[in-house]
Amino acid sequence: MAKPQNLNQKKVPWPTEDAMQQVYAMKLWGGATHDYFSGNGSHESKLVEPYVEVVRLFLSSFEFPPVVCDLGCGDFNVGQHLVQHTQNYIAADIVKPLIDRNTTKFQAHNLKFLHLNISKDPLPKGDVALLRQVLQHLSNSEVQQILEQLKTYKYVILTEHLPEGDFQPNIDIISGQGTRLKKGSGIQVLDAPFHWPVKQAETLLSLKPKAHPGIIETILYTL
Ligand SMILES: C[S@@+](CC[C@H](N)C(=O)[O-])C[C@H]1O[C@@H](n2cnc3c(N)ncnc32)[C@H](O)[C@@H]1O
Numbered sequence: 001m002a003k004p005q006n007l008n009q010k011k012v013p014w015p016t017e018d019a020m021q022q023v024y025a026m027k028l029w030g031g032a033t034h035d036y037f038s039g040n041g042s043h044e045s046k047l048v049e050p051y052v053e054v055v056r057l058f059l060s061s062f063e064f065p066p067v068v069c070d071l072g073c074g075d076f077n078v079g080q081h082l083v084q085h086t087q088n089y090i091a092a093d094i095v096k097p098l099i100d101r102n103t104t105k106f107q108a109h110n111l112k113f114l115h116l117n118i119s120k121d122p123l124p125k126g127d128v129a130l131l132r133q134v135l136q137h138l139s140n141s142e143v144q145q146i147l148e149q150l151k152t153y154k155y156v157i158l159t160e161h162l163p164e165g166d167f168q169p170n171i172d173i174i175s176g177q178g179t180r181l182k183k184g185s186g187i188q189v190l191d192a193p194f195h196w197p198v199k200q201a202e203t204l205l206s207l208k209p210k211a212h213p214g215i216i217e218t219i220l221y222t223l
Contacts, residue, residue, distance in 0.1 A: 016142065017094050017117060019176040024095055028177045036098050038074030040211045041133050041161065047207055047216055052081045054204045055130065055157060058220065059085040066127035069153070071118045071146075072134030076102050079130075083111050090124040092116040119145040123152065132159040133216070135187045136179040140172045140194075147189060147196050151223060157204070159218040162186035170194065181214055189221075198223055 013019075023029060024036050031037020041047055059066060065087040070079045073091035075098065083089040083106075092114040093099055099115045106113075114124065119142045123129075129150055135143050135158065150156050161179055169188035171180055180186050189196040198221045205218040 013139070013174040014176070016119070016138065016175040020093075020095050020137075021097070023177045024098060034075070036075045036101060038077065039133070041209060041216060042074055042077045044210055047209055048078055048081075050205055050207060051078065051132070051159065051218060054218065055082055056085050058155075058157070058204070059128070062127070067125070068128045068130060069124050069126040070130045070132075071116075071123065072131055073102070073113070074098070074132075076106055078132060080106055082130075083108050086110060088112070088126075090114060090126060092118060092124065094118070118149065123149050126153060128155045128157065129153040130157050130159075132157075132218075133161060135189075136160050136181075137177070138173075138175045140170060142175055143170075143187065143189075144194060147194055154223060156221045156223060157218060158187075158189065158221065159205075159216060160187045161209075161212070161214055161216050162188075163214050181212075186214070196221075 027037060029037055029039035065085060067088045068082065068086045070089065070091040073079050073093050076091060079091050088110045090112050094117050096115045099113045103113045135146065161181060163181060163184055163186055168185050169191045170193060171183045171185035173180055190201065200222040202220045203217060204220050207216045209216055
């Protein structure tokens with residue numbers, strides 16, 4: 001006789017690597033004509049150009065060009081513009097075929113791509129970490145693990161898609177294509193449950209995307 005199904009059984013989330021691989025394979029972030037597409041946030045020039053400019057300005061404030069780790073680098077439509085302003089640029093993502101594609105497509109003497117799960121694998125050493133629209137797709141427990149790992153950097157620049165106005169931060173989601181925006185929430189690393197201990201936080205940029213509600217905020221954290 002067939003075993004009765006346990007209807008109360010909780011849905012087990014997919015491993016993040018499988019979820020992100022599916023997002024790219026099924027083009028869930030759009031980009032029908034692209035081989036890999038990390039979403040409008042990575043391609044809308046009104047979002048990408050000001051971001052590249054503020055990060056470039058920050059990188060040029062160092063006496064010597066810093067080592068930058070781009071964690072969750074995606075299709076590298078954004079990161080490619082920053083490589084020339086660094087001593088070394090290490091770009092990591094959880095999707096292996098995307099890292100293979102980036103390694104072939106983008107080449108520079110100071111650029112290296114790594115296949116990493118940034119919540120679990122040891123992170124590359126560097127002065128500055130960039131995480132642009134990465135945490136917004138991840139569960140609170142994964143965000144917590146990543147924040148713990150980020151403590152080895154002196155500077156972290158986080159970019160997050162947030163609701164406009166007041167909102168309840170850090171409502172939990174399952175890691176994948178979506179964000180907390182559909183729950184009227186967004187990531188605020190200084191608030192509960194994270195209470196990320198930082199020395200300073202400075203908002204570098206706050207932009208309104210054309211294709212989506214909410215704002216995209218970039219904050220420089222000094223650790
Ligand atoms: C929305 S895309 C943003 C890409 C890029 N930062 C940009 O702004 O264009 C988010 C990226 O984070 C990657 N990612 C999500 N979770 C990750 C993890 N745990 N480790 C490494 N990469 C991850 C995804 O595979 C995806 O490429």
